[in-house]
């Protein structure tokens with residue numbers, strides 16, 4: 219294991235060794251606190267000791283700190299190893315300073331939230347802590363699984379952190395409120411939190427297997443993530459899909475094409491090198507995109523080729539791009555049909571996009 223692999227394991231290790239045992243204690247004490255309160259209200263006494271409520275609160279404090287803490291550790295790891303700090307360029311200095319400042323401000327807000335007494339300050343520091351996590355989570359490098367958000371470890375993580383921050387912020391309200399309104403809100407939201415934690419255990423384990431250690435990644439990234447197939451060990455280089463794709467391309471490649479427009483690929487995300495020529499060609503009555511023999515893109519999972527309205531895509535929405543399909547090969551000549559009814563001039567950029575990590579590798583402006 220190299221230092222990056224070890225750093226990547228800090229977050230799951232803390233989750234398993236620290237956070238989940240604390241969740242167990244908090245839930246156990248929560249159950250007892252509730253039982254005690256109901257029994258006392260009903261019969262005037264209970265065998266459950268009165269200390270369970272305050273103990274639940276004390277360990278609850280630890281839970282909020284540890285959940286926010288591991289979330290920040292995970293995000294810091296991703297931004298450092300996969301975001302702007304990877305292949306750092308001096309032009310990114312301002313953003314880098316801003317990110318570090320937001321990290322420090324988020325931790326400071328959480329500390330102040332523990333200390334704040336009035337409702338107003340608790341509200342302010344809870345909002346600042348939550349906002350800090352959200353802003354940091356949306357930086358480059360953080361794997362958000364936007365294409366499968368319903369099973370995204372990232373979004374579950376944000377929800378869990380925000381619910382814990384909210385629990386911490388409303389502690390005085392739970393105690394003050396005689397109508398038990400805040401108690402009920404707290405109980406309902408945190409039953410949801412328990413489900414989210416369950417989801418974190420499952421999605422986190424899945425991500426560990428999918429992201430893997432550095433020496434495994436070269437092989438894993440040859441897999442087709444959407445169809446869930448990998449090249450077998452005997453034919454290491456070509457998956458069946460790529461073979462079929464290249465055979466079905468062959469007759470088209472052999473024909474003489476009329477070139478309507480062309481452009482050179484430029485790398486958009488540092489480190490995700492993309493180069494070569496993209497062309498719009500007319501073959502009989504079909505308009506197609508051709509990547510020339512000199513095409514090269516760095517290997518990655520779930521890499522797609524598309525036409526986009528923007529040359530440096532800021533987002534991927536149904537309105538601003540058209541899918542041409544999975545990238546058939548990371549090198550060399552290949553052809554893609556433009557879907558019927560699409561005018562390429564409305565989307566004048568050919569873009570290589572890693573959907574899995576939402577990273578734009580490169581784009582070619584068509585002229």
Ligand code: HEM
Nearest residue numbers: 248251252255271272275278279281385386389405408409
């Ligand atoms: C998995 C997370 C959690 C669950 C499932 C949970 C659930 C509960 C439940 C069921 C109660 C008893 C409600 C009643 O009396 O009917 C309770 C009370 C309480 N919870 Fe939580 N809670 C969680 C996390 C937290 C956290 C993170 C904090 C604070 C940082 C917190 C602070 C409190 C407080 C102050 C009470 C009142 C205790 C007392 O009566 O002395 N809880 N919680």
Ligand code: HEM
Nearest residue numbers: 230233289292293296360361372375418419422423425426
């Ligand atoms: C309370 C529990 C947890 C919370 C709140 C949480 C939160 C997060 C967040 C917000 C991310 C950021 C996504 C990113 O940086 O790519 C993340 C990443 C990750 N988490 Fe968790 N997590 C929890 C538990 C776990 C567990 C139990 C495991 C595995 C056993 C795990 C494994 C991972 C992995 C492998 C990543 C990806 C890191 C990467 O992008 O390379 N997490 N987690």
